[in-house]
Amino acid sequence: MASSSTTTAHTANRVTPGAASRTAALPASTGALASDRWDGAWTAAIMRPSGSPWFPTWAERGFEDQSVRQVIRVNTGGSKLRIRLSNAYGDSPLRLAGAGVGRAAGGAAVRPGTIRTLRFAGSVSATVPARGGIVSDPITFPTDPRERLAITLYFKDATGPASYHQVSMTTSYRAGGDHHRDAAPTAFTESVEPGFGSWYYLEGVEVADAGPRPDAVVTFGDSITDGFGATVDGDDRWPDVLAERLLRAGRVRPVLNAGIGSNKLLTDSACGGDAGVSRFARDVLEQPRAGTAIVLIGINDIQLGDDRMCGVDSDDPPVTAERLIAGHRTLIRAAHARGVRAVGATLLPWGGSANWTADGEAIRDEVNGWIRTGGEYDAVTDFDRALDPEGTGRLPDGLHMGDHLHPSPAGYRAMAEAIDLDSLT
Known part of the structure; x- marks a missing residue:
């Protein structure tokens, strides 16, 4: 689970906030094909880190040697999947040490055997540029409409204040150390309570499939x-x-x-x-x-x-x-x-x-x-x-x-x- 420490960080598939390139096919070296038609399956509008007047969040402090598990529900299905991460309001590059996606099983649990490692330009780690964003490499990961997924991001280095989306009405979970490959919820003992949840750095999930959509x-x-x-x-x-x-x-x-x-x-x-x-x-x-x-x-x-x-x-x-x-x-x-x-x-x-x-x-x-x-x-x-x-x-x-x-x-x-x-x- 600590494999990210052995790989040099990359600035992978870089896009600027809102750039049209977020809809384009990735270069062939990442596994995407020119014929892939990418659809947004889920999104969250990203905000500057701030203190919420209603409930606590993790945005102002950010993360250090922590894994953040975020649950989302896709609204369309496909055979391939990739995610978008945003550092739109970050003043410095964001270093991601590892990321994975699996099928949510309730709370912070993931269905055993479903977790897939997400890579960025072939690397398990990545650097998200300040005021920018990145797109992961595509993976084969069939999804159905309205299916719930768990996406886990591991940050080894201190992130500083986090670009995020408050009031997600969905609970996010945090664990000390690298647990982005854990299916069990055991390590994810923290959530922001009382509150209504937030999503951090995660801006979108996209899917692709053959044929018109x-x-x-x-x-x-x-x-x-x-x-x-x-x-x-x-x-x-x-x-x-x-x-x-x-x-x-x-x-x-x-x-x-x-x-x-x-x-x-x-x-x-x-x-x-x-x-x-x-x-x-x-x-x-x-x-x-x-x-x-x-x-x-x-x-x-x-x-x-x-x-x-x-x-x-x-x-x-x-x-x-x-x-x-x-x-x-x-x-x-x-x-x-x-x-x-x-x-x-x-x-x-x-x-x-x-x-x-x-x-x-x-x-x-x-x-x-x-x-x-x-x-x-x-x-x-x-x-x-x-x-x-x-x-x-x-x-x-x-x-x-x-x-x-x-x-x-x-x-x-x-x-x-x-x-x-x-x-x-």
Whole structure:
């Protein structure tokens, strides 16, 4: 298990953050074929390391002589697999000493006999450049849609603060020393509790198979898309339920979740990620074979007029419906320039939530009216009316997690069931 110490580190299959090369076939020396068509099976929108205002994470300190096991669920299958790692917010190169993938067996356990070593330009170790990313060599590893995988990264040297994705709603596990080849969960005694989990450095999982495949649906937004309020380790966010609907309908296609909790459309946040207008290209348009984007974003611009929850004493520029609509138009133009279909989703009711104001509600109503009738999105998903058909301005009890803002698992299912599958093509 310590074999990584005998191999010189390499900067392997280097890509810059959001580079178009993430979708291209790797050089033949890595085992990829020019005919391979890579699809995104899973993604996480990467954020700068920060202290979470809600719960502890491992991002600020990073890792040293530790193995990190992260569980994900792929939304499409294939016969080959590779992963993407991101050091997008790192100030120095990240040294990876070992990595492996296996079939998750519950908690930190991996099904015996399924762990495969991941290599980078032929090496078991790699260096991820500062502000950049790398792609692993392809391996033969058949996967089915909605299968859960465990990906384990071993960092021998101190990483410093970690580029990560907070609020994964999935538990990640940590062990002292090199355990990236362990199927047993015994060494993985640490997880961040209490909390909702995070993913570290892991930006994507891609699969390849022979024959034509449908393009990906990328869901873009804030914590409501990220899944805050869903069941921890339950994979019942609305993008998950959408993937299940497509699977049942025999219309399997990748569904990639590019939500970030507390994210805003117009303004960067120290703990809520880069502004939507800034990160849309990286997190949506440069996903492998992105075909449709479902856009649900703007409520945090309305309800959070500053960044003080992140410990930053600064005010955002005043938010108006006109500015939010202009931001949505920026996303639509960017999507259309890349041949991506843009589906607009109306902002959910938020009456009764802590930051509700009458002025903010007027802005939400105006933005929703434009999304419905403006004719600029290629299609519309009316989450507002689906969850609040009577127009009360409030999420019904049972459809929110208790804060009148974030849906419950039942609310997320209602959102996914409201999407017209034909609107995605």
